[in-house]
Amino acid sequence: MNWDWIISACLGIGLAACCGFRIFVPMLIASIAAKLHIIAPMQGFEWISTTPGLLLLGIATLVEIGAYYIPWLDNVLDTLAAPAAIVAGTLLSTSFLKIDNPVMDWGLGLMLGGGSAGLIQAGTSLLRLGSTATTGGLANPVVATTENAASFGFSILAVLLPLFAFVVLFVVVLFFAAQLARKGRVWFTRATQRRPLPPKI
Template sequence: MSIAWIMSACLGVGLAACCGFRVFVPLLLASIAARLGYISPMAGFEWLSQTTTLFGLAVATVFELGAYYIPWLDNILDTIATPASIIAGTLLSTSLLPIDNPVFHWGLGLLMGGGSAGIIQAGTSLLRLGSTATTGGLANPVVATGENVASFSLSLLTIFLPLVAFVVLIVVLLFFMARLAARRRVWFTRRPQP
């Protein structure tokens, strides 16, 4: 198993899990990243970076984010969002997995991506149900805001985590190199002169 395969699988599963918070946000951010060339969807999933897909996902994202602030509509959306998040999670993870066998490709995408999206969606549905039952729906906008923030921030973190990890690695290496150089300098200055 190569590092590229592992990175693609992690990216796909991370974005798929974010579909459990909001269905269209991770798809939109993946579409933008693919359009900018930051991520590369597998063959057959080039539609993810097309302009029409980007526009359609942007419109769907705006409607989805706004609809969760309408008290009666948010619970109806949870019913629709559960299968939709599993489908979106499966699409995202499958679009990034470099596997040639179609059955294994889609099966693994469904298990990893659809499963992680479904688990997160079930948790958010239960949270909203609890919020509705205990506060009469008054706290649902707060829950919706938290889910929106989680979806955006975790999707961005998933996409940019390799870059962040690389920057952190460089900073840590530079820190240790500077410390080693400082210790060598101190050692040479403290060494007894002949």
């Protein structure tokens, strides 16, 4: 069994999943870890460990985190974050997947990394909408702080303990997938119940 490949895959997918909480935090953690030679990105993705890349990701992370504490802007960001999280998750997972075939590399990166990031991002957006509806947005800063902590915590865990982080994040992805499926069934039921009956002949 190729443990080196498994660990690198768990690392990439784990970091990618964290993009569902915050887009730039996992990329910043990966950049710092690569700069310290704790992890090594694949050929073609060395920019992650460069000083300009680290500075840009640091600035982007600060802007993203701060923006989620601005009323009304957090919900707007959720709309933009959905596709961005998938792109970032795909990029991060592909950066560490040790596959020589570029098509397979990007394909798996999109399915595993982008997919997990997209599911978690959709789940956190659902939580934020629920918070806005029930508290008028007063509890949104608490939700934002929790997401920040989860993104930093899980990203660091993915770097230091990739296998363990992968298992934990897999459970998180399943939880959010179940919540989204349940919400989808509720919306579908409401939509079908509101459909007018056909007129009697």
